[in-house]
Amino acid sequence: MNQFTYYAPTEVIFGQGTVSKAGEAVVDAGGSNVLVIYGGGSVIKNGTLAQVTASLDAAGISYTTEGGVQPNPRLKLAQALVDKYEGKGIDFLLAVGGGSVIDTAKAVGMGLYGGSPVWDYYERKRPVTGEIPVGVVLTIAAAGSETSDSAVLTNSEICVKRGCSTPFNRPRFAIMDPELTYSLPSYQTACGVTDIMMHTMERYFAKDAGQNRMTDEIAEGLLRTVMEYGLIALEEPTNYQARSEIMWCGSLSHNDITGLGRPKDFAVHQLGHQLSAVYDLAHGASLSAMWGHWARYVCREDMARFANLGRKVLGIRCDDEERAVLATIQGFMDYWATLGMPISLSGAVGLQYDMVLKDLAKGCSYNGTRKIGSFVQLDQDDILEIYRLANV
Numbered sequence: 001m002n003q004f005t006y007y008a009p010t011e012v013i014f015g016q017g018t019v020s021k022a023g024e025a026v027v028d029a030g031g032s033n034v035l036v037i038y039g040g041g042s043v044i045k046n047g048t049l050a051q052v053t054a055s056l057d058a059a060g061i062s063y064t065t066e067g068g069v070q071p072n073p074r075l076k077l078a079q080a081l082v083d084k085y086e087g088k089g090i091d092f093l094l095a096v097g098g099g100s101v102i103d104t105a106k107a108v109g110m111g112l113y114g115g116s117p118v119w120d121y122y123e124r125k126r127p128v129t130g131e132i133p134v135g136v137v138l139t140i141a142a143a144g145s146e147t148s149d150s151a152v153l154t155n156s157e158i159c160v161k162r163g164c165s166t167p168f169n170r171p172r173f174a175i176m177d178p179e180l181t182y183s184l185p186s187y188q189t190a191c192g193v194t195d196i197m198m199h200t201m202e203r204y205f206a207k208d209a210g211q212n213r214m215t216d217e218i219a220e221g222l223l224r225t226v227m228e229y230g231l232i233a234l235e236e237p238t239n240y241q242a243r244s245e246i247m248w249c250g251s252l253s254h255n256d257i258t259g260l261g262r263p264k265d266f267a268v269h270q271l272g273h274q275l276s277a278v279y280d281l282a283h284g285a286s287l288s289a290m291w292g293h294w295a296r297y298v299c300r301e302d303m304a305r306f307a308n309l310g311r312k313v314l315g316i317r318c319d320d321e322e323r324a325v326l327a328t329i330q331g332f333m334d335y336w337a338t339l340g341m342p343i344s345l346s347g348a349v350g351l352q353y354d355m356v357l358k359d360l361a362k363g364c365s366y367n368g369t370r371k372i373g374s375f376v377q378l379d380q381d382d383i384l385e386i387y388r389l390a391n392v
């Protein structure tokens, strides 16, 4: 096995009814003056926010609530919250929602601790040296932000969606009550399953990936599990077993356990982030739209690995390697189509002119100044070719 460091400090409080432990968890984490952050209103409609605040009240915690986080969360709101709460003694941030809410809380935590402008941390203009701690009550299994070290924001003024990764971003605790996800619209359930798969696959395809067998087995098992229960959850939204399996897969897919001992690739995420920045496309849809076309572009780098994944996860039996690879790629695309996800750029945002694709490639490569991916490093020309392949 290759060397690795594994750091997953988030306390996971998992299962039916755990939402009532929010107050206790905040006290244990040392919070006393709490800013509760939520999204566009689903947690008001389904009663989750009321459950959380009742638990905070019972624990005698002082708190303020702020809503309005939108999917593909905006820098503007995070910065506004930092400006509003600077100097107010907030010592804990409680995110009640999904990746967008959690990432906003993380950004606010960086800003309240280290100062403004928040975007500086995303542009690596200054290092993150600490953060007001964040806790999570998770309402959608998808982004994995409840245990990850990353926070992703969209700066809509310059059409850029960018992540900031630091160990300080790891939440102190994540309350994961699968019943909170019963109210998810099918599309969001499908987007979540897609994202969970992608976090696993973006780590599976890595240079010299073959030596960490246990890591592979975890990744393959996770993919089989989330794919099976994803279909069940779409049929039966209140199936507890399905919702809980998906929720746990979501955290494991992005707390690094599926990628130990190898570099991450994450090229598909970068291709997708550019689509979300420009078209405000849901994150999961931006990934399913791109993966198959990325895979066809890079698969010759390690055909055996693609074929292996297809055999282990999709049950592909073909001995011919080339055919097995093509069947693997098609198999995953077919699965996402079954979930109702787009599997092409045109399926996601409509057929685009070539000049638009050139602009996307320019944005994704930061004007040609960066390459994406590590399995195969892709420059602006490669990125353009993949957008072209996807534009069918």
Ligand code: NZQ
Binding pocket: 038, 039, 040, 041, 042, 043, 046, 069, 070, 071, 072, 073, 097, 098, 099, 100, 101, 103, 139, 140, 141, 142, 143, 144, 145, 148, 149, 150, 151, 152, 180, 181, 182, 183, 184, 185, 188, 191, 192, 195, 254, 269, 283, 284
């Ligand atoms: O805003 P509300 O009204 O709450 O509705 C949300 C939102 O419309 C809804 N929703 C969430 N829980 C619900 C619910 N609706 C009904 N019942 C519930 N229980 O779902 C919609 C999507 O929510 P969002 O938080 O955007 O979803 P997700 O968790 O997929 O997060 C996506 C964001 O996370 C980023 C993505 O780029 C995207 O911006 N990511 C963050 C990562 C990280 N920090 O580690 C890694 C990921 O790769 C990803 O990039």
Ligand code: ZN
Binding pocket: 143, 195, 198, 199, 269, 283
């Ligand atoms: Zn993702």
